[in-house]
Amino acid sequence: MKKRGIGIIGLGGIALNHLAAYRARGFRVVVGHDVNPAIFDRIRREFGVPRLTTDLAEFLATPGLDVVDLAIPHYLELRRPVVTAIAWAGKALFCQKPSDECFAGALDLVRIAEKAGIPYAVNHNSSFVPGFVVAERILRDRRRFGRPFWFQIENRGSLWFTKHPHWGSRYRWILAGMAVHHIGLMHHWFGMPRRVSATLVKDPSKPFIRAENIAVIALEYASGLKGLIVNNWSYAGPRPRAHTREEIVVQGTKGSLTFDSKEISFDPAGGKRTVTHVKGEWFNDAFGESMRAFLKSLDGGPRYPFAGREDLKVMAVVEAAYRSAEKKRFVNPAEIAGKEIVR
Numbered sequence: 001m002k003k004r005g006i007g008i009i010g011l012g013g014i015a016l017n018h019l020a021a022y023r024a025r026g027f028r029v030v031v032g033h034d035v036n037p038a039i040f041d042r043i044r045r046e047f048g049v050p051r052l053t054t055d056l057a058e059f060l061a062t063p064g065l066d067v068v069d070l071a072i073p074h075y076l077e078l079r080r081p082v083v084t085a086i087a088w089a090g091k092a093l094f095c096q097k098p099s100d101e102c103f104a105g106a107l108d109l110v111r112i113a114e115k116a117g118i119p120y121a122v123n124h125n126s127s128f129v130p131g132f133v134v135a136e137r138i139l140r141d142r143r144r145f146g147r148p149f150w151f152q153i154e155n156r157g158s159l160w161f162t163k164h165p166h167w168g169s170r171y172r173w174i175l176a177g178m179a180v181h182h183i184g185l186m187h188h189w190f191g192m193p194r195r196v197s198a199t200l201v202k203d204p205s206k207p208f209i210r211a212e213n214i215a216v217i218a219l220e221y222a223s224g225l226k227g228l229i230v231n232n233w234s235y236a237g238p239r240p241r242a243h244t245r246e247e248i249v250v251q252g253t254k255g256s257l258t259f260d261s262k263e264i265s266f267d268p269a270g271g272k273r274t275v276t277h278v279k280g281e282w283f284n285d286a287f288g289e290s291m292r293a294f295l296k297s298l299d300g301g302p303r304y305p306f307a308g309r310e311d312l313k314v315m316a317v318v319e320a321a322y323r324s325a326e327k328k329r330f331v332n333p334a335e336i337a338g339k340e341i342v343r
Contacts, residue, residue, distance in 0.1 A: 001292070001295045001296060001299055002025075002026050002027060002028065003028070004027075004028065004066040004067055004295055004298065005028050005029075005030035005031075005062075005064035005065045005066045005067070006022060006027055006028060006029045006030065006065075006066070006067045006068075006069055006291075007029070007030060007031040007032065007033065007059060007060075007062060007065045007067070007068050007069065007091075008029065008031075008032045008033070008068075008069045008071055009032075009033045009034075009056075009059065009068060009069070009070050009071060009072055009082060010033075010034060010070065010071035010072035010073075011032050011033070011034040011039055011040075011043055011052075011071075012034065012036065012039055013071075014071060014096070015032075015069075015071045016046075017283050017284045017287050018069060018071065018284075018287050018291070019043070019046075019047045019049070020047075020284045021284035021285065021287040021288030021291070022287075022288060022291060023047060024284070024288060025288045025291075025292060027288075027291065027292075027295070028064075029047065029049050030049075030050060030051065030062055030063075030064050030065055031049065031050070031051040031052070031053070031059055031062040031065055032049045032051070032052045032053075032059075033052075033053055033054070033055075033056060033059040034052075034054065035054055036054075037052075037054055040052040056082065056085055057085075060085060060086065060089040060091065061089075065091060066091065066092060066298075067091065067092045067093075067094060067294070067295065067298070068086050068091045068092070068093050068094065069094050069096070069123075069291070070082065070083070070086070070093060070094065070095045070096060071096045073166055074096070074097075074098050074099065074100055074101060074176075074177070075100070075101065075170070076100050076101070076105040076108065076109075079095075079099075079100065079105075079109065080105075080108060080109070080112070083095070083109050083112050083113070084112055086118070087112050087113055087115070087116035087118050088116055090116070090118060091118060092118060092119040092120075092294075092298055093113060093118055093119070093120045093121075094121055094122075094123055094291065094294050095109065095120070095121070095122045095123065096122075096123050097122050097123055097124050097125075097180055097181075097184065097311075098122075098176050098177065098180045098314075098315065098318065099122045099311055099315060100315070101170065101171075101172045101176050102172070102176075102315070102318075102319055102322075103312065103315045103316055103318070103319035103336050103337065106311060106312055106315040107312060107315075107340060110308055110309060110311070110312060113308065114308070119297075119298055119307070120307065120308050121294055121297070121304045121306055121307040121308065121311070122306045122311040122314075123287075123290050123291070123294075123306075124180075124181075124184035124185070124187075124188070124290070124305075124306045124311070124314065125282075125286040125287055125289075125290040126181045126182065126184055126185040126188075126282075126286065127184065127185055127188040127290070127305060127306075128285075128286045128289035128290040128293065129261050129280075129282045129285070129286045130261070130278050130279065130280030130281070130285050130286070130289075131259060131260065131261040131262055131263070131264060131278040131280070131282075132185065132248075132259075132261065134264055134276060134278055135248070135250075135257055135259050135264050136189060138257060138264070138266055139189065139250055139252065139257060143254075144254065144255065144268070145252040145254055145255050145257075146252040146253030146254030146255065146269075147223075147252060147253045148190070148225055148250055148251065148252045149224060149225055149226070149251060149252065149253065150225070150226055150227060150249075150250070150251040151186070151190075151225070151227035151228075151248070151249060151250045151251070152227060152228045152229075152230070152248070152249045153182045153185075153186075153227075153228070153229045153230065153246055153247070153248045153249075154230045154232075154241050154246060154247050155178065155179075155182070155230065155231045155232065155233075155241055155242070155243055155246040156230070156231075156232040156233070156235040156237075156240055156241050156242075157232075157233060157235055157240040157241070157242045157243065158233065158234065158235060158236045158240075159174075159178075159213065159233035159234075167209075168206075168208065168209030168210060168211055168213065169209075169210060170210065170211055171210060171211055172211050172212075172322065173209070173210075173211035173212055173213060174211070174212050174213050174214065174215045174231050174233050175198065175200065175212060175215040175217070175231070175318060175321055175322060176318055176322075178215075178231050178233060178243065179215045179217060179229055179231040179318075179321075180314065180318055181243070182229045182231070182246070183217070183229065183314055183317050183318060183321075184306070184314050186219065186227065186229070187313060187314050187317065188305055188306075190221060190223075190225060191221065192313050192316070192317065192333055192334075192341075193219040193220055193221050193317060193333065194220060194221060194222050194332055194333075194334070195219070195220040195330040195331070195332055196217065196218070196219055196220075196317055196320040196321050196324055196330065196331050196332075196333060197217070197218040197321075197324045197329075197330045197331075198215065198216065198217045198218070198321035198322070198324045198325045199215075199216045199325060200212035200214065200215055200216075200322075200325040201213070201214035201215075201216075201234075202214075203234040205234075206234070213233045213234045214231070214232045214233065214234055215229075215230075215231045215321070216228070216229070216230050216231075217229040217230075217321050219317075220330075241260075244261055244281070244282040244283055245260045245261060245262065246260060246261075247259075247260055248260065253269075254268060254269050255267055255268040255269050255271070261278070261281065261282045262277065262278055262281075263275065263276070263277055263278070264276045264278065293305075309340065309341055312337055312340055312341050313333070313337065313341050316333035316334070316336040316337035316341065317333045319333070319336045320332070320333040320335070320336050323336070
């Protein structure tokens with residue numbers, strides 16, 4: 001696994017966390033690509049990446065390059081030509097979430113990868129957060145936890161960077177870009193909901209943004225499970241629940257879990273509360289462990305949980321939420337995905 005050469009496209013922002021996580025695990029990053037060469041000195045100095053280039057063809061021709069970590073913004077006009085080049089170069093592709101702003105764009109990328117026959121997956125790293133992995137073990141133990149019937153997730157804080165070229169400038173924002181963390185996590189744990197309802201809010205005190213910065217999503221499952229995801233990125237009050245420390249509650253018929261990425265409290269019905277403090281962080285451990293899982297899948301290990309069309313199920317929920325907010329009704333994600341998710 002550690003012999004595979006990794007290349008990263010898009011070296012600003014979140015890629016710095018990827019590089020730190022890969023270095024800590026001994027993964028080989030053999031090349032980096034970015035349209036801005038001004039950041040190369042820092043990448044070379046801090047992470048020792050041997051080859052850095054602004055030329056995509058040169059990047060893809062790097063000897064020993066096996067896996068491309070795509071970390072450029074999730075806009076189809078940017079990703080489509082790059083994914084096409086990666087696909088026809090025959091490289092495995094690990095695409096940062098969300099794959100696109102909408103289901104149609106995500107499907108487009110899947111079809112490009114399938115046509116070329118390359119391994120393709122989307123990095124929903126929330127499923128690899130150390131604390132969430134511990135919580136998952138408890139809630140999957142039905143003898144101990146019972147049947148889950150309710151969950152709620154809350155993220156709140158202030159996210160508005162006036163100098164950032166992308167934040168809030170598109171027609172979609174917080175639901176597709178932030179709530180997708182939690183939609184992906186719930187998909188990993190509970191599968192695809194049958195009904196989705198959403199309310200989206202654009203803070204009127206921030207006239208500069210074009211899209212929603214508050215998203216509230218209600219999910220209902222065939223099993224009877226229901227849940228609520230709240231992403232309020234217009235909150236500047238004294239009690240934030242910042243990303244990486246969002247609060248999650250899952251209630252089951254035999255107990256309940258209350259947790260974030262660092263601390264898990266389990267309250268069994270009629271029993272004594274147990275509290276587990278978890279080593280490891282969302283930043284950067286979840287990035288490293290998600291890449292580890294993808295590399296293992298390439299080497300014949302367990303299938304990566306968000307490979308190819310599995311990500312389309314997540315994106316169908318995202319699209320259903322936007323459609324619900326527009327139409328003011330519940331939407332079944334199967335209406336969005338149709339036959340594309342059962343292949």
